[in-house]
Amino acid sequence: MGSSIAVLALLLVLGFATGVQSLNPDDPNVCSHWESYAVTVQESYAHPFDQIYYTRCTDILNWFKCTRHRISYKTAYRRGVRTMYRRRSQCCPGYFESGDLCVPLCTEECVHGRCVSPDTCQCEPGWGGLDCSSANTANGTGCESDYWGPHCSNRCQCQNGAKCNPITGACVCTDGYQGWRCEEPCEYGYYGKACQLPCQCLNGATCNHETGECICAPGYTGAFCGERCPSGSHGPQCEQRCPCQNGGTCHHITGDCSCPAGWTGSVCAQPCPLGKYGINCSKDCSCRNGGLCDHITGQCQCAAGFSGRRCQDDCPVGTFGPQCNQRCECQNGAKCHHINGACLCETGFKGPNCQERFCPPGLYGLICDKYCPCNTTNTVSCHPLSGECTCSAGWTGLYCNETCPPGYYGEGCMLPCSCTNGADCHPVTGACICAPGFMGEDCATVCLPGLYGPNCMSTCSCHNHATCSPVDGSCICREGWQGVDCSILCSSGTWGLGCNQTCLCGNGAACDPIDGTCTCSPGWRGEHCHESCPDGTYGLECRERCDCSHADGCDPVSGYCRCYPGWTGIHCDNVCPQGFWGPNCSVSCSCQNGGSCSPEDGTCVCAPGYRGTSCKRICLRLLWATAIVVRSVSTAPGYATGLPGHRQSASSASGSLCNQGSVLCVL
């Protein structure tokens, strides 16, 4: 198991910020080199560990104790350092940076001249020497080119355009040459000034020894020959056109074609040979029964009469021909040939589609001597040999005289009805025949409110918001109603659903047929009207107040005042008329001799000169004396004593008072 390392993330890049590259790379004095730098990364690796596991062992005593070791691996992460490379520009050897230029460096300063290349001074006229410090020969000027030395008498030996030092004769080579006389081009891999610059060219390219320009090997392009020829070209300078056809790609160097799936030949112009397909035509076709194979995908195109991915199957029953898209027309159970659709008739039938019987209609048997037993109206065919009946849709039974069993329909009664809610279906068409109360194609919809019966055709006749059964239209009455159509109120004394509840209202109260609530008659109250109105009130819901002056309340029903004795009138505010007293002023006074009677209790107040209970007796003048009035207290018949508000009636003490005008006499 190799430790494959996946670099997950660059965490830290070291030394990337050293020096902004301001040097112009086109400057011939600028050189570049590859510099390495370190990058810290998080990397995953397979970390081995010792795994202990239990196993059966051969030693029966240690049955459960045997352990084994094995090395397993899990993914772990660690920090690592990767070395990466980048190009760095700097001044070529012998040059130094001055601003954004690389200028040549002369170790000896040029005294009368200027530094034109490393350690090479170009002297002003009349000056010579390596550092232009010495006056020139003979006539005080420099030698002509190609000469050097005292009196310019030596001929320069430098080649390839090199100049020679007028004093020493040493050659100062032009770019790309080296050697004592500058006779050699740079060594392979170097170029430029003093052949110091390493070539940058890739992929076997050669480098111009003077300029460093890359001359690419066939198949490559780009300034450093780092790129392959663009697609469609190849060879030297990428100038050859690619000959590959059908999407083949050519090798960037040789131009050899590499063909896509399904094609072959030197320029990919030929499809794969029969029976082969795919890349390099290396796969074998698997199409059976004469099926053709696509040279690219290997997909089978089946011959007429066959189907399946590998054309391995005959057409499905009932179909034939190319792509199995023809329908067989064979009748009476005949087989159909899967390729050409020809019908193979069962015995007893003939004709191209086997549609004709051998026997005349209605007869069957080897010599057509028997009568078919099939019900002619419901039969498609009677088998000419066996007499077997083939029923038309919706019919079944040996003789086709029975309809399909419930829940099935169609040819051979094979199709199940798709009706809901107990619906039957038409034996031939399968159309649903809904049960009463349902409608819709599959009878899933209940009748709309107010309709009922088969196909929801009948209108409900229920009254008083009763619910109507969608099935039979029967009414389900609301509370308080009864009768077939719920038009009858509950009979008195009953209420509720089905008028099943008994009213509990007393004292002549009315009872609500719906919820049984009592509406009390005047003078009564309470849930069931068993309480009389409280004192001082009367009437419906005891809402009225009694309006009586001298009375013991009023009648709770009518509000009539119950006057105290001696009082009369609607409000009991009239004293009894003269000559009457007592309750309802209904008693006649019995006082005689002009005596008047008390309206409350009928006590007589005698006229002067008379005395006695009924003022029958005559006063005796002798007995006149100091008047003493004695009034005793007694109760009027029918009234309790001491009750607040009750008046006490006055009566004479033993009838002894005697009124004599302004004089009272006492007997």
Ligand SMILES: *[C@@H]1O[C@H](CO)[C@@H](O)[C@H](O)[C@H]1NC(C)=O
């Ligand atoms: C002196 O100068 C002339 C012209 O610059 C040149 O032709 C000649 O060779 C020089 N040297 C001598 C030794 O005359």
Ligand SMILES: *[C@@H]1O[C@H](CO)[C@@H](O)[C@H](O)[C@H]1NC(C)=O
């Ligand atoms: C196709 O053939 C070439 C040349 O023989 C071979 O390099 C390549 O791997 C082949 N490709 C496949 C998918 O077999």
Ligand SMILES: *[C@@H]1O[C@H](CO)[C@@H](O)[C@H](O)[C@H]1NC(C)=O
């Ligand atoms: C065929 O069947 C139908 C329905 O069962 C019946 O009404 C008719 O009479 C039958 N016909 C004969 C010829 O039996």
Ligand SMILES: *[C@@H]1O[C@H](CO)[C@@H](O)[C@H](O)[C@H]1NC(C)=O
């Ligand atoms: C069907 O026909 C056969 C033969 O005629 C007869 O025996 C049978 O009762 C019939 N069945 C019905 C349901 O009519």
Ligand SMILES: *[C@@H]1O[C@H](CO)[C@@H](O)[C@H](O)[C@H]1NC(C)=O
């Ligand atoms: C009415 O009372 C009878 C007998 O108690 C009962 O069978 C019936 O279900 C009741 N009907 C309703 C609507 O409550």
Ligand SMILES: *[C@@H]1O[C@H](CO)[C@@H](O)[C@H](O)[C@H]1NC(C)=O
């Ligand atoms: C007074 O008259 C009323 C109404 O006519 C009657 O109901 C009541 O009994 C009478 N009272 C007496 C004490 O006769």
